[in-house]
Amino acid sequence: MSADQTLAFETNCHIFSGCGFPAPGLHSFKFEPLFTVGGFEFNKTMLLALLGTGIVIWFFWAAFGRAKVVPGKLQMVGEAGYDFVRRGLVYEALGKKEGEKYVPFMVSLFFFVWIMNLWSIIPVAQFPVTSIIAYPAGLALIVYIMWMYLTFKNHGFVGGWKNITGYDKELGGILPLIVVIEFFSNVIIRPFTHAVRLFANMFAGHLLLLMFTIGTWYLLNGIGIAYAGASFVMTILLTAFELFIQAVQAYVFVLLACNYVQGALAKGH
Amino acid sequence: MNALVQVAAEEENPLIPPIPELVIGLIAFAIVFVFLAKKLLPNINRVLEERRAAIEGGMEKAEATQAEAQQVLEDYRAQLADARHEAARLRQEAQEQGAALIAEMRAEGQRQREEIIAAGHAQIEADRKQAAQALRQDVGKLATDLAGKIVGESVEDVARQSRTIDRFLDDLEAKAADGSKAEAGR
Numbered sequence: 348m349s350a351d352q353t354l355a356f357e358t359n360c361h362i363f364s365g366c367g368f369p370a371p372g373l374h375s376f377k378f379e380p381l382f383t384v385g386g387f388e389f390n391k392t393m394l395l396a397l398l399g400t401g402i403v404i405w406f407f408w409a410a411f412g413r414a415k416v417v418p419g420k421l422q423m424v425g426e427a428g429y430d431f432v433r434r435g436l437v438y439e440a441l442g443k444k445e446g447e448k449y450v451p452f453m454v455s456l457f458f459f460v461w462i463m464n465l466w467s468i469i470p471v472a473q474f475p476v477t478s479i480i481a482y483p484a485g486l487a488l489i490v491y492i493m494w495m496y497l498t499f500k501n502h503g504f505v506g507g508w509k510n511i512t513g514y515d516k517e518l519g520g521i522l523p524l525i526v527v528i529e530f531f532s533n534v535i536i537r538p539f540t541h542a543v544r545l546f547a548n549m550f551a552g553h554l555l556l557l558m559f560t561i562g563t564w565y566l567l568n569g570i571g572i573a574y575a576g577a578s579f580v581m582t583i584l585l586t587a588f589e590l591f592i593q594a595v596q597a598y599v600f601v602l603l604a605c606n607y608v609q610g611a612l613a614k615g616h
Numbered sequence: 617m618n619a620l621v622q623v624a625a626e627e628e629n630p631l632i633p634p635i636p637e638l639v640i641g642l643i644a645f646a647i648v649f650v651f652l653a654k655k656l657l658p659n660i661n662r663v664l665e666e667r668r669a670a671i672e673g674g675m676e677k678a679e680a681t682q683a684e685a686q687q688v689l690e691d692y693r694a695q696l697a698d699a700r701h702e703a704a705r706l707r708q709e710a711q712e713q714g715a716a717l718i719a720e721m722r723a724e725g726q727r728q729r730e731e732i733i734a735a736g737h738a739q740i741e742a743d744r745k746q747a748a749q750a751l752r753q754d755v756g757k758l759a760t761d762l763a764g765k766i767v768g769e770s771v772e773d774v775a776r777q778s779r780t781i782d783r784f785l786d787d788l789e790a791k792a793a794d795g796s797k798a799e800a801g802r
Contacts, residue, residue: 373630393640400644404651411656414663416670422660429660451653459648480630481637486645543631550630 361568368565371557376478376550395476399462407458432457432601440605441612449608452493456486457601460545464593467553468586475593478549480542483600487542490604497611510611541603548596552589559585756781 360366380388410425418426432454437446463482467475477483499507508514513529515522559582566575759781 376630387636392637396637396640396644400647403648407652407656411660411663414660416663416667418663426660426664429657451657452649454657455645455649455652459645476641479634479637481633481635482641484633485638485641489642489645546631 360565362566362571363568366565369561371554371561375554375557391474392476392479392482395466395472395474396463396482398472399459399466399476403455403458403462428458429454436598436601436605440602440609445612446605449605453601453605456490456604457597460486460600461594461597464549464597465590467549467556467593468589473556475549475553477545477596478553480546483542483545486600487538487545490541490607491538494607494611497608501612510613537607541600541607544603545596545600548592552585552592555585556582556589752782752785756785 360369362368378390378392380390381394382389406421407425410421411429414422433450436457437450437453440446441449460477460483463476465475466472467478498510501507502510511530511533512526514526518525559578563575563578563582566572566578
């Protein structure tokens, strides 16, 4: 086992003992495969992703599997979550009539992203799956493809490009400039920012938590104990803060997806 | 420290998505989406629809009941108004009947009074006639008695045979009647 896989707590590395601070870094987001099947390396993030999938399905199965007109407690919670995404996000952006079709996708997206974020502070797991770019990138890709498909389906080939590039004759001289900027912004940068926004938030959040957690352990020696206390308090505060950020980021991810779909469905640009 | 540097060198750009994770992520999301979109969300939508229908049904029922109550109230009011009207009509009728009855009875009383008066008059007339008759007989008898005393013999039979007294008295009466007639005629 190499040094980067060793949790800070497993070493006896403290300040004033001639041991350098084991700073978290990119290596904190790398995991040795748990097992390997024919060259396919199954690691912790994959396990968490699949477990998260199971949890989302289990929850909604328990809540809605035998849904009743007079709801039980779990169904009531499920309905609240479902209604939050449906009314608060989809209907807000797309309207009730247009939006109905996209409700299942957006609900799935929200709860999937949320549980992947939540892993960050769930004991033992303590790793946000979405801090691996592959997971947000995959989801952003689906939204991107959906957006492209809807744009060209609704506006035709030429109309679709006009919609994407914000083509408007009234702009006159600056029209080429606008078209180029809009093209880059919408076609190339948008899916990237969509994925990275989520990834970077979770990545940074995890780094912060690691920083203070490792710091608390590392400072636990001599006068450092006082600083370790402060660091520990920060760990608790940041964990609470992360809980908030995780929900916000899931919300933002789905909100943006809704806005993209709305842009594709909109008549003019 | 050495190991750390070595690991850092090995690390890739964290913005390049590793393919296996990408695939797993997409599969995981697909599973969630299929379960929710195909089974669980239609499930809850159906139930929400049922609930909405139940609530609306309850409201419709309440509205129907209220409408019925309103109808009953209106019927009752209409009946009450009818009854009041009927009562007023009956009272009016009774008053009219009473008035008619009183008028009738008054007329009857009048008639009876007049009858009684007429009967009284007839009785008086009859009594007067009887008295006059008796008087005439008595006057005749007195006259003949007196005349008999003066003449010295009874003129009774003669007088009775000749009816002189009667004739005299009749003349007297006729004269009196003529006088009163003339008086009335004037």
